[in-house]
Amino acid sequence: MNTEKRILPKATKSSMVKLIRSKGYDVPSIYQAFFSRTGRAFWLRWVDKNNAPHSAYYTGAGGRPVLQVDKTWVDLTMAEVIHFGLYEEK
DSSP: OOOOOOOEEOOHHHHHHHHHTTTTTTOOOOGGEEEEETTTTTEEEEEEEEEEEEEEEEEETTTTTEEEEEEEEEEOOHHHHHHTEEEEEE
C-alpha cells in the first residue's frame, strides 16, 4: 500500500492574485479579476491599468509547478508554491 503523500496544485483567486503580483504583474483589483478552474488547472484573467487584458495559467506538470502569464512561461519554485499556499497534500 502506497502511503506517500502527493502534493497537488490548488489555488484560490486571492492566492493567484498574490502570486501574479509578486511576479511583477499589474493586477489592479482582485474584485475585477476573473478566476476559474478545471480539475487541477487554474486561470486568472484581468485587465491592467492600461486596459490591456491578461491571463495567467497555473497547474502542475511532470511533478513540478508551472505558471504561464499571457504567452510567457514564468519560473515558479516549490518555495513560492508553499509560500502562497498553492498546493494541497493528498
